[in-house]
Structures are given as structure tokens and as C-alpha cells.
Amino acid sequence: MSKCILVSGFHRSGTSMTMQALCKAGVHIGDNLIGPNPFNVDGHFENTLIVALHDEQLAAANCDWLATNFTFADQPVFSHKAKSTASSIVSSLNQEPVWGFKDPRSSLFLWDWQQQIPNIFVVVVFRHYLSCIQSMRIRASRELTLNPSVENIEAKLWQSPSTGLQSWITYNRQLLAFCQANRESVLLVQQEAIVNGFPLIEYVNKLANVALNTNADTGISASKVSSSIQLPWPAEHVDKELINKADALWDTLIKLANSAAVPAPEQMPDHASTHNYPEIILSRLSEVNFGEPEENKMTDKQFTVKTAPIKLKPPLHEFNEQQIKTYRARLRGSLKNPQLTPAARLINQYEDSGHTTYFGEMLLAEKAIVNLDYSRAKRILFDAKNLAPKDGLEPFLHGLIEKHSGNLASSAEYFLSAAQSMPENVGFWIAHIRLLRS
């Protein structure tokens, strides 16, 4: 039976570095991964489907990834749907004898993964809150340079100095509870110990009784990790009780750890700057030519479906075939909206009109697809096929149904047929190509 190595820990605690080392030593993590960025130059080693699953569960609990209001749970909390998604993700990865995944958010769902995967071993990496908060706030500042919205989740780390600490406590409390209840299947390591040469692979081999390559170049380098505190954090504005709670958690983690303790970093005193930053930045920005991109230049906005309200000029009792044809892409977007959208209104008009037209039937089929009623959608498509035998939309929608039903080979054939019918339609080609490489 295959064995799973899950790497867990708070954000910016070295989970990517740890997963990278395990991956190089032979742990299979699949290829559906989040790519690198300036904060994780070697990549995140995170499975996009698992991150999406965790985000969905957090959203259902009214939380974001900071999880400051996450309710402590020492038992599984996944919904029925999430369990089913997790099961299919596991099936796609557990074909190799030793496989694994990592996502800091998994700290909040360790009991769920333990329930899903019988042979699971967890490597928990922990790092002092001062280091984590510093790293998160620096990363957040760059995100905020790009997107300075007050609604940005990253802004919370600056708006209130308690946010980062509360988040650290939530995650590490969950981690600690799981560690204490499952000592035989958990390796608890301080991030700085791994950087300083803790024999991680040897310990994992022993824990899970596997034979990962202990001679592999793990890619771990002390130069990639900042160990000192250089960014002030206004601890005097944080509830003392919260800091005491974090210190107590830290002491327990250190005592339980499999690695020898590395001293915690020292806090840098906060100080009032003499620079007048608002004026400096506003002066800089006044020289920048802001504005929308020029109309004749393509941008990545082309990839989004516009769902802005569509003005329907003809009276509601008249069905207008040309409108469906013209606005189909926008109507498709609004089909997903449960309210009475332009698409829903047009479909109602169409059904009441007694007409049978190709684009009208296509929209009906799309509505059935959105409602997951694939047998109805297939019937509509079959009946409408002869209305426009050379059009690519009908095979494209067939392809969508097959894709949603998991029949990928058949779906690829339909998309190709759509593209060959209308070679100028890039969307059909892209659908086919994406499926081929998935």
C-alpha cells in the first residue's frame, strides 16, 4: 500500500522548502502545482486542487486563509462534497509508493486528511511568530504595491498588528493538538533546525518506514532564509494575553519537537520614522501615467467573460434570435447567475415564442449543462444538429458534457470536431488543446 507524507505548518514556516527536499528525495507530488513567485523562487510545491479544496472549506466556515476566526476542531470537518473531492485527488496521486502534498492550510484539516488516507505521516514544520509575521508582512506589502485595495486580504496584516499573531495561534494550536494525539505518525521540526542541517530525510524514512534517497541534493540553503528580524512589529499595540498564548504555544512546540531547539529571534523595537512617506510616494506617483490600456492592445482581460447587464431593446414578448447570437458569450456567463438574468429572460422568451432556432436551442442546452442535466442537454443538441450542420457550437457543447462526465477522450474528439468545423474560432482550439495536455 502506498504511503503519504503530508507537510504542514503555518504560512512562511518553511513548508515549501521541506516539501522540495522530500520531493527531491523521491516523494511523488504530481504536476498540478502552483508555480514560483518572488517569495518562493523554487516554487510552492502545492497542489492547486488541494489548495482550492482548503479554500472552499475555509470560505464555507466564513474564513479566509488567515483563518483568524476559524473554530478550533480536533476532529474531521470536511463537508460530504469535500470528502468526495479529496478522495478523487488522493486517487490521482497515490499511484506511486511514496507520495505527498503540502499546503499550510492543511494545518486546519489534518484530522480530515488522516480520515481520508490510512497510511498518512505528517511532517509539521514550525517557526517563531516574529519571523512568520515579518515574512508575511513583507510579502503582503508587495502584494499591496500591486493591488492596494483595503479589501485585499493581505491588507489585514497591516491594518491590525494582531492579525498575523492571531493567525499564527489558530494554525499552531491545531497543529499542536494533532501532534499530541498522533505522536507515532508525526515528525515535528523547527524550521531553523532544517536549515541548520537536521537530517530530515533520515527521520522521514524512519517515521514512515520508507527508503527515500538520503543522498539527494535537497536544495535547502541557509542563504534563502532570513533568520533575523529587520522589520519592526508594533507588539505594544497587541493584546498581552494573545502574546502570552503564543509564547505558551511556542514553548510546548519546542518541548515536543524532534529537533534540538534553536533560540527564538529577538524583537526589533518599533520606532517612528522621520520620513514623510505619503508625500514622497504621492509625488512619485504623480509622475506615472495611469489609465486603462490602449484599446488596440490586447491584455489579459480578454480571458474573462463579461457578465455586465445587457440592454435588451425589443419588447419582452418578442423573441430575438439575433440577440442570442450576438450576446451568446455574455449570456453564457449570466446563465450561472440564479437570479432572473438576461439569459434567463431570453430563454423564457424563446420557449414562449414557439420558435425552434439553432442558437435558441444552443442556449437551452447550455442552461441544461449549467443545471447539470446532461441527458436533457444531449437531447436538445441531438434534435438541433440539423438546424446548422456545419456549425461548431453543437459539437463543442457535446464536448463540454463529455468533459463534465469525465469522458475526456470523447470530449477531446468533440472539441476537435468543433474546431475543424470553425477553424477561425480560437476558443474551440483552446478547449481541445487544454484537454489534450490535462
Add this chain to the structure above:
Amino acid sequence: MKKHQEAQKITESALSLVGRNLQLEIQLAVLQEYLGELTAAIETLQRSLAYWPDNLIVLNSLYRLTGKTGNKTEAKHFFKRYMSQKIRQNPHYTSEIVQLFESVKVKSDKHNLWALIDADINEFFYQKS
């Protein structure tokens, strides 16, 4: 590997049918990257960039791919262009940044944040790569 090669051939055929198309060119670069043809992927994106010089996906992909080849100078250049372009495309940038600053509760922390953002803005708009 085989299915990716097939997808690459089809993308190239589609491109020859439709002419210049950004979505297809990006798809081609994605496939070339998957097949280990990093240099070819970068060349494909460089050609797209010549035609769509402000496109964020192209700039971001070029940053990522040049970084992957180990060319840190090039990677930094594309990252700066990406950041700069992303900021320029937001006409509300200045007012949003003022609102952000005002939403930070602790006075000394406002300055800490401004110092970091100022360093980024300075780098993306004013320093040569």
C-alpha cells in the same frame, strides 16, 4: 509526453490557420515549457511581446521562464515590467493607496508599510534593471 506533443502540433496548425493570436501563442509556450523546450517557449513569448508589449500574462510568463533558466537579470527585468504595467493599468491606484494607508491603525506601522511600498514603487518605476 506524447499527448503534449500532439497538443503542440495542433496548436501550431491552429496558429497557421488563424494567424497571430495571443491565446494560442500562450498555449504554445505553455506546451513548449512542459516539453522542456524552455528556450523555444521564451522565443514564442518574446515574439508575442513584440506585438502585445503590455500584456500581463506574457510579461509574467517571461519573468517566470527566464527565472527558470537561471537568467536572474532577465527575470528581474520582466518582473519589473510586469509590476509596473500592472500598476499603470489601475487608474484608481493613487486614491486606493491613500485609503490603504489610512486604514492602517498604528501610526508607526503606517510608516513601516509606506517604507516597503515606496521601495517597491521606486524600483519598478525609476531604477534601470
